Amino acid sequence: MSRSAAAATQGLVRLPVWRARFVLAALVGAFAVLASRSIYLQAMKTDFLQEKGEARYSRVLEVPATRGRILDRSGEALAVSTPVKSIWAIPADVELSGNDQRKLAALLSMSGPELNSKLSDSRDFIYLKRQVSPDTAGTIQAMGLRGIYQQREFRRYYPGGEVTAHVVGFTGVDDVGQEGIELAHQDTLGGRAGSRRVIKDRLGQIVEDVESIRSAQDGADLTLAIDSKIQSLAYGALKSAIEHHRAKAGAIVAVDVRSGEILALANVPSYNPNNRTRLSGAQLRNRAITDVFEPGSTLKPFTIALALETGKLFPHTIVATAPGRLTIANYTIHDSHPAAGLTVAQIIQKSSNVGAAKIALGLPREAMWDLFNRIGFGTAPELGFPGAATGRLRNFRSWRPIEQATMAYGHGISVSLLQLARAYTAFATDGELVPLRLVKTGSVAKGEKVLSTDTARAVRAMLELAVQNGGTGPRARVMGWRVAGKTGTAHKLEQGGYAADKYLSSFVGFAPVSAPRLVLAVMIDEPSAGQYYGGVVAAPVFAQVMQGALRMLGVPHDAPLEPIELPGEGDDAREST
Amino acid sequence: MAKLNLLLLAVLVACAIGLVTSQHKARKLFSNLEREQNRARELDIDYGRLQLEASTWGLHQRVEKIATGTLGMRVPDPRRVRIIPKEQIR
Numbered sequence: 001m002s003r004s005a006a007a008a009t010q011g012l013v014r015l016p017v018w019r020a021r022f023v024l025a026a027l028v029g030a031f032a033v034l035a036s037r038s039i040y041l042q043a044m045k046t047d048f049l050q051e052k053g054e055a056r057y058s059r060v061l062e063v064p065a066t067r068g069r070i071l072d073r074s075g076e077a078l079a080v081s082t083p084v085k086s087i088w089a090i091p092a093d094v095e096l097s098g099n100d101q102r103k104l105a106a107l108l109s110m111s112g113p114e115l116n117s118k119l120s121d122s123r124d125f126i127y128l129k130r131q132v133s134p135d136t137a138g139t140i141q142a143m144g145l146r147g148i149y150q151q152r153e154f155r156r157y158y159p160g161g162e163v164t165a166h167v168v169g170f171t172g173v174d175d176v177g178q179e180g181i182e183l184a185h186q187d188t189l190g191g192r193a194g195s196r197r198v199i200k201d202r203l204g205q206i207v208e209d210v211e212s213i214r215s216a217q218d219g220a221d222l223t224l225a226i227d228s229k230i231q232s233l234a235y236g237a238l239k240s241a242i243e244h245h246r247a248k249a250g251a252i253v254a255v256d257v258r259s260g261e262i263l264a265l266a267n268v269p270s271y272n273p274n275n276r277t278r279l280s281g282a283q284l285r286n287r288a289i290t291d292v293f294e295p296g297s298t299l300k301p302f303t304i305a306l307a308l309e310t311g312k313l314f315p316h317t318i319v320a321t322a323p324g325r326l327t328i329a330n331y332t333i334h335d336s337h338p339a340a341g342l343t344v345a346q347i348i349q350k351s352s353n354v355g356a357a358k359i360a361l362g363l364p365r366e367a368m369w370d371l372f373n374r375i376g377f378g379t380a381p382e383l384g385f386p387g388a389a390t391g392r393l394r395n396f397r398s399w400r401p402i403e404q405a406t407m408a409y410g411h412g413i414s415v416s417l418l419q420l421a422r423a424y425t426a427f428a429t430d431g432e433l434v435p436l437r438l439v440k441t442g443s444v445a446k447g448e449k450v451l452s453t454d455t456a457r458a459v460r461a462m463l464e465l466a467v468q469n470g471g472t473g474p475r476a477r478v479m480g481w482r483v484a485g486k487t488g489t490a491h492k493l494e495q496g497g498y499a500a501d502k503y504l505s506s507f508v509g510f511a512p513v514s515a516p517r518l519v520l521a522v523m524i525d526e527p528s529a530g531q532y533y534g535g536v537v538a539a540p541v542f543a544q545v546m547q548g549a550l551r552m553l554g555v556p557h558d559a560p561l562e563p564i565e566l567p568g569e570g571d572d573a574r575e576s577t
Numbered sequence: 578m579a580k581l582n583l584l585l586l587a588v589l590v591a592c593a594i595g596l597v598t599s600q601h602k603a604r605k606l607f608s609n610l611e612r613e614q615n616r617a618r619e620l621d622i623d624y625g626r627l628q629l630e631a632s633t634w635g636l637h638q639r640v641e642k643i644a645t646g647t648l649g650m651r652v653p654d655p656r657r658v659r660i661i662p663k664e665q666i667r
Contacts, residue, residue, distance in 0.1 A: 066621075066625075069625075069628075076632055076635070077628050077629060077631075077632045078632075080625050080628055080629045080632075081625065082622065082625050082626050082629060083622055157629050159629055159632035159633045159636065160632075160636075161636075163637075163638070205608065206607075206608070206611055207604045207607065207608070208603075208604065208607060209607065228637060229637055232637035232638060232641075233637075236638065479655045479656075480655045480658075547655070548652075551652075551655075551658065551660075554660055554663075555660070556660050556662050557655075557660060561655055561656040
C-alpha cells in the first residue's frame with residue numbers, strides 16, 4: 001500500500017515552476033490582446049464600423065421638389081411643370097438586336113446611325129434623349145433593354161403659348177428660369193429638393209423611415225397681375241394690326257389705374273415657349289419693357305402740364321403758331337396743320353409741334369428735366385423684371401435751346417412703352433404716378449403726387465378733345481365710354497439722323513374719362529403699308545382693346561351708346577411727330 | 578425563488594413577442610403610408626397634367642375661334658349690353 005503510494009508520488013513528474021507561469025502569462029497576454037482589440041474596435045473605430053454596417057441596409061433617397069406654377073389673376077395656368085422621362089444609357093452595357101435598335105431609334109425620333117454614334121460613346125453615362133413623353137417612356141421601359149435606363153425630370157409647359165411668352169419667359173432644360181418672370185422669380189418658383197434616410201429590405205422595399213435629412217420644398221405658385229382674357233385680346237388686336245400695316249414689330253401695355261397692376265403686356269413678333277428651336281433675338285425681345293424709343297407727340301401733354309403748373313398759361317391761352325414753322329439755330333420745326341394761333345388745348349388736339357416748342361422755350365430747363373424725372377423717365381421702373389430699360393434723359397445743363405424745343409414734342413429723349421404708360425397714370429388719376437406691378441396684389445396702389453389735381457384734370461380734358469373729331473385721334477374712341485389719349489408719329493432714329501420714311505406710330509390713352517380705370521399704350525414700329533400716323537395705325541388697336549377690356553372688367557358706361565361718327569377720310573390724323 | 582424566476586421569464590417572453598409584433602405592425606403601416614404618399618404624388622402630378630390640359634382646351638383664341646366659327650356667336654352690340662355696378666347687386 002505504502003509502496004504503491006510512494007510509487008504514485010514518485011510517478012508524478014516534478015514540473016518546473018516556470019512552465020506553469022509561462023502558460024499563465026501567455027493566456028493573460030492573449031486576453032490582453034483580445035481586450036485591446038475589442039477596445040480599439042468598440043471605442044476608436046465604432047463610427048466607421050457602424051457606418052459600414054448601416055450602408056448594408058440604409059439608403060439616402062432624394063425627394064424631388066416641383067417648381068411652382070405661374071397663374072394669371074383669375075387662377076388660369078400660364079406655366080405648369082409636369083414630369084417627363086429622360087432616357088439615358090451606359091453605352092458599354094447596351095446590346096441591341098437590329099430590330100430593337102430600329103424600334104428604339106424610331107421611338108426617340110432619331111436616325112439609326114445617329115443612335116449608333118451616341119451608343120458608341122466611350123463615356124459611362126449619356127443621355128439618349130431628354131424629356132420624352134410618358135407614353136414613349138412607357139414603351140421603351142416595356143422593351144426591357146439592357147443598359148438603357150430612365151430618369152424622372154420635370155418639363156415646363158406654357159399653355160398660353162406665344163400670347164404670354166414675353167411676360168412669363170421660360171426655363172432651361174434644368175428647370176431654371178432663363179427669361180421673364182421665370183427668371184425674375186426663380187428663388188420663389190424653384191423648389192428645393194430634399195433627401196431622407198430610409199431602411200430598405202433585401203427586396204429593395206422601404207421598411208422604415210430613419211430620418212428626414214432635409215425636407216423637400218416645393219416652389220411657391222405665383223399669381224401674376226395679367227388678365228389672360230385681356231392679354232389674349234391685346235395680343236390678337238396688335239398682331240392683326242401689324243400684319244395689316246406690314247409693320248416690323250409692336251407692343252401693347254394695359255395698366256389698371258387703381259392698383260397699378262399690368263393687366264396685359266404683349267409684343268409682336270412673339271414665339272412659342274413650348275418649342276424654342278430657331279428663335280431669333282427679335283422674337284425674344286420684350287419690346288414694351290426693354291426697348292426704348294423716341295416717343296414723339298405722346299410726350300406733349302407733359303410739356304403742357306408743366307406750363308399749366310407754372311400758372312402763366314391756361315388751357316384757353318392763345319399761343320402764336322404762325323406760320324406753322326419755327327426755326328431755331330438752323331433747324332426748322334414744322335406743323336402738319338399750320339394755324340395762326342392755337343389755344344393751349346388745341347396744341348394738344350391738333351398735335352402742334354410749333355406750339356409745344358414755343359411753350360417749352362418759355363419754361364426753365366431745370367423744371368422740364370425735373371418733371372420728366374419725376375414721372376419716371378430716365379429711371380427703370382421697379383418692376384422686378386429682368387432688363388427693364390431706363391431710357392435716356394440727358395442732364396438739363398447740356399440742353400441747347402433746340403433740344404429743349406424738340407424735347408417738348410418727344411424727340412431727343414427716349415423712353416420705354418412701359419415708362420410711357422406709367423407716366424400717363426398721372427393724367428388718369430388726379431396727378432398721381434402709380435407704381436406698376438406684374439404680380440397680383442389686389443390692393444390699391446399708393447401713388448406719388450407729381451402734378452396738381454387741377455393740372456391733371458385740365459390735361460385730361462385736352463386729351464379727350466384730341467380724340468374728338470377735329471383732333472388727331474378720333475379712331476381711338478369707343479362706343480359707351482369716354483376716352484382720352486394722345487397720338488404719336490415719330491420719325492425713327494437711324495445712324496445719328498432721322499429716317500425720312502421710317503415711322504414709329506403710337507397711341508397712349510385711358511378710359512373712362514369720368515373715372516379712369518385703364519391706361520393703354522400701343523406702339524407700332526415701322527408700319528409700311530402706306531399709312532403711318534398714330535391716329536390711323538395705333539389708335540384703332542387702342543379702341544378695339546379698350547372696348548373689349550372695359551366690357552370684361554365690367555366698367556359702367558359713361559357715354560351715350562351711339563355709334564361713333566368718324567370724320568371720314570379727313571387728314572385730321574396728320575401729324576409730323 | 579424559482580417561481581419568481583419563472584414568472585420573470587414569462588414576462589420577458591411576452592415582452593419580446595410584443596416588441597416583434599409592434600415592430601411588424603409599424604413596418605406594415607409604414608409601407609402603407611409610403612404607398613399612399615406615392616399615390617398622393619401621382620395624383621398631384623395628374624392634377625398638374627389635367628390643369629395643363631384644361632388651359633390648353635380653354636385657350637382664349639381657341640374658344641373665340643369656335644364661338645365665332647362653329648357656333649356662329651358674336652360679341653353683342655354695346656347698345657344691347659347693360660352693365661350693373663357691384664353696389665346695385667347687393
